[in-house]
Each structure stands twice: as C-alpha cells, then as structure tokens.
Amino acid sequence: MSKMKKTKVRMYSRVGIHVPNKNNIEEYSIRELFDMFLADKSIEGLSERTLHDYNVHFDYLMGFLGEEITNNQFSKELFKSYIAYMLHEKGLSPVTANVRIRTVRAFLRYCYLNDYIVEPIHEYFKPVKTKEDTLESFTSDEIKKLLSVVDDKSYKGFRDKLIIYLLLDTLVRCSELVGMKRKNVDLKAGFITLESEGTKTKKARTVPVSIRTTKLLKEYLAITEEYETEFLLLTYEGEPLSDNTVRKNLAEIGSKAGVKKRVSPHTFRHTGALFYILNGGDPFSLQKILGHTDMSMVRKYIQMTNTDVKKQHNLFSPLNMVFK
Structure with a gap:
C-alpha cells in the first residue's frame, strides 16, 4: 500500500492541526x-x-x-x-x-x-445525547385511508395491498420483505421463514401470518405461479421487487391518501409492534417476531401515547380483578 505524505487537517474551526508522527505504527491513508x-x-x-x-x-x-x-x-x-x-x-x-x-x-x-x-x-467519539425518541406510528383510520386508495383490481395494486398487510402482520424490515421466497411460505401453518442471509441479524427466524394475510398470500401465489423465480414479491415483468420500489410505492400511496406522516416500511413496523401490544400481545413474543436480541429496542418500538395508556388501563386496571 502506498505511503502518504503528512498533510494538515481542516478542523471545524478551520484551523489546521498537526498531530505528531507516531513512529511505532505503519502509515496508511x-x-x-x-x-x-x-x-x-x-x-x-x-x-x-x-x-x-x-x-x-x-x-x-x-x-x-x-x-x-x-x-x-x-x-x-x-x-x-x-x-x-x-x-x-x-x-x-x-x-x-x-x-x-x-x-x-x-x-x-x-x-x-x-x-x-x-x-x-x-x-471519546461518542454519539450525542438526544431527547427520548417518539417513533411515529399510524392510527387505524390512517391505515384504512392508505388501503382505500389502493386499486386491488390491478396486479400492482393487489401486490401493494399484500405488502401493507405483510408489513403490519409480520413486522418485517423492508429488506426482509423483498427477500421472502415462495418456498418459505407455509400457508397451512401460517408462517413465513426468513432465511439468515436476508435478515439484519444474520439469523433465520419464522414470522407468523394471520388468516387475513394468508388469504391474500394464497391468491397472490396463484397469480404469480407462472413466473419462474424463487422470490415472493415481483414486478409486473416477474423480476424480484427492490426495497427502493417498495419505499417509493408506499410514499406515493401516502401522498394519494393524504396521510401526513411518513409512509414507509419502518412506520408500518412501528405501528404493527404498537398494535400488537395494544391488542394484548406480550413483549417477549413481540421481541421474537421483530428479530431483536435486545429488549431495549422493543421498548422503543412500543412507545405509547397517553391515550394508548388510558385505553390499556381501562382494560387491565387492577381494580378489574376486584370488581369483576
């Protein structure tokens, strides 16, 4: 590798600084x-x-x-x-x-x-302190708005509807979504297996699929059966769908529906995690579905508004055990 002549470095203050040469290590750019x-x-x-x-x-x-x-x-x-x-x-x-x-x-x-x-x-080069992040999520009405502008009579529209269902139902990341393979969809058991090379953690995991999504999956698999490809989600020409295309299509759906929040795969992931807990799901099974090894990340995903907390309290107040 080429040796380099020492140069002065531009600091934030725009004043050059000379760091003494350390003779005990080899010099690289x-x-x-x-x-x-x-x-x-x-x-x-x-x-x-x-x-x-x-x-x-x-x-x-x-x-x-x-x-x-x-x-x-x-x-x-x-x-x-x-x-x-x-x-x-x-x-x-x-x-x-x-x-x-x-x-x-x-x-x-x-x-x-x-x-x-x-x-x-x-x-010494540490992240700066930030305020507690409030991860954005959709309301049920906003999701209905998004689905209402999707023309599921067309191939693209039906595929986009399935994508929204999959994102909410399985809580997968966008890269995991587009990496799904036909052979790993188990309609009978209601599971989709994500292969290790397609997950962020490089660990295979299985995500459950609800009956509603399973029905859409069954129809979509039949529609795309003629394409000779291992991937689940495809373009109209039968090519594997890219994550950029998914993001672009979702943003367009959000604009058409008039939803002011960021309509992205990650927002659906946050929303699905929050709804899972609000519907009575436990954080430990949620952690497994999300594919997180650290519970602290799960806590970030399920941040609740005061309204959410109030609804949960009405359902699960300790007094409910007293006055059944």
Missing part, C-alpha cells in the same frame, strides 16, 4: 484503512445495504476533512470536531448525526484493535 475495514465487515457477513451506508457515511467524513489524511494524524480532537461540524455548521439533527457517528466509531474501533492507531479514539 484513511481511505486505505476504511477499505480494509469494509473488507473485514464484508467477511463478517454484513448486508450489501449496510456496506453501502458505511460508504455513504465515510464520504460525509471526507467532505469534512477536505483531503486525505493518514492514521498518524488521527486524534480525538479531530473527530470530536467532526461532531461539532455536523451539528453546528451543517445543522444536522442529533439523530442524523448519530447515524454517521456510529459508523465512524466502528471504523476507529477497528483501527485501534488492529494497531493502526495507538489511542482508543472511539471511546
């Missing part, structure tokens, strides 16, 4: 190191989408730096300046900044653990 980091993550089995996002976040970092630097110029001051740049100069929200920070932290941790830098900068 930041881009060379990031390529090695990506190769390592690819071997770990990260999805193509995640690797793509890592590249995008690295480009944002390079936009701040303005030029190539070497590992001998890495410092906690430099990377903390990047946080200030994102928040104060670019005006990014803490939530958006934290998405980029997590990628850079993972990269810096990789560099430290592999002895490309001598200081654990990732321990």
Whole structure:
C-alpha cells in the first residue's frame, strides 16, 4: 500500500492541526484503512445495504476533512470536531448525526484493535445525547385511508395491498420483505421463514401470518405461479421487487391518501409492534417476531401515547380483578 505524505487537517474551526508522527505504527491513508475495514465487515457477513451506508457515511467524513489524511494524524480532537461540524455548521439533527457517528466509531474501533492507531479514539467519539425518541406510528383510520386508495383490481395494486398487510402482520424490515421466497411460505401453518442471509441479524427466524394475510398470500401465489423465480414479491415483468420500489410505492400511496406522516416500511413496523401490544400481545413474543436480541429496542418500538395508556388501563386496571 502506498505511503502518504503528512498533510494538515481542516478542523471545524478551520484551523489546521498537526498531530505528531507516531513512529511505532505503519502509515496508511484513511481511505486505505476504511477499505480494509469494509473488507473485514464484508467477511463478517454484513448486508450489501449496510456496506453501502458505511460508504455513504465515510464520504460525509471526507467532505469534512477536505483531503486525505493518514492514521498518524488521527486524534480525538479531530473527530470530536467532526461532531461539532455536523451539528453546528451543517445543522444536522442529533439523530442524523448519530447515524454517521456510529459508523465512524466502528471504523476507529477497528483501527485501534488492529494497531493502526495507538489511542482508543472511539471511546471519546461518542454519539450525542438526544431527547427520548417518539417513533411515529399510524392510527387505524390512517391505515384504512392508505388501503382505500389502493386499486386491488390491478396486479400492482393487489401486490401493494399484500405488502401493507405483510408489513403490519409480520413486522418485517423492508429488506426482509423483498427477500421472502415462495418456498418459505407455509400457508397451512401460517408462517413465513426468513432465511439468515436476508435478515439484519444474520439469523433465520419464522414470522407468523394471520388468516387475513394468508388469504391474500394464497391468491397472490396463484397469480404469480407462472413466473419462474424463487422470490415472493415481483414486478409486473416477474423480476424480484427492490426495497427502493417498495419505499417509493408506499410514499406515493401516502401522498394519494393524504396521510401526513411518513409512509414507509419502518412506520408500518412501528405501528404493527404498537398494535400488537395494544391488542394484548406480550413483549417477549413481540421481541421474537421483530428479530431483536435486545429488549431495549422493543421498548422503543412500543412507545405509547397517553391515550394508548388510558385505553390499556381501562382494560387491565387492577381494580378489574376486584370488581369483576
């Protein structure tokens, strides 16, 4: 790998800073190191989408730096300046900044653990504190509005209706949705198996499907039987549906229905999780369906409004056990 001449780095204050050369480590450019980091993550089995996002976040970092630097110029001051740049100069929200920070932290941790830098900068380059996120979800009426503008007499409309049912019913991520395969749909048992390579956690899981969705699935499978493909959701030409197409179609449905909230696969996932709990489901089975290993993520998904809490309290008040 090519050796690089040391350069001065543009800080958030726009004042160059010179970090002393550390003679005990070999010198690499930041881009060379990031390529090695990506190769390592690819071997770990990260999805193509995640690797793509890592590249995008690295480009944002390079936009701040303005030029190539070497590992001998890495410092906690430099990377903390990047946080200030994102928040104060670019005006990014803490939530958006934290998405980029997590990628850079993972990269810096990789560099430290592999002895490309001598200081654990990732321990100082931490996500910024944010207010407790309130994840947006739909009301029942908003879902009915969305379905009302879908023309299920056409192939595209019927497929989009099925997609909405699947997102709400199975709580899958968009990448998991488009990765579903025909052979893994068990209509009789009411389950769909998600293969390990198609899930975020790289672990296979089985998601239950309600009777309503099963009926739509049965009809859709019959309609698309002539296509020789293993994937479940297809374009009109019989090609596997992409996640970008799903997002675009849902956004168009939301605009047509006049729903002001963000109509996306993730919003359906939040909504389905909340409705599951409001309907009496328990958080432990919900965790299994969502595919989360950490219950803290489940808690984020089921944030309730005061109205939701009031409804639940009316149903499950301890006094109900006294005055049956």
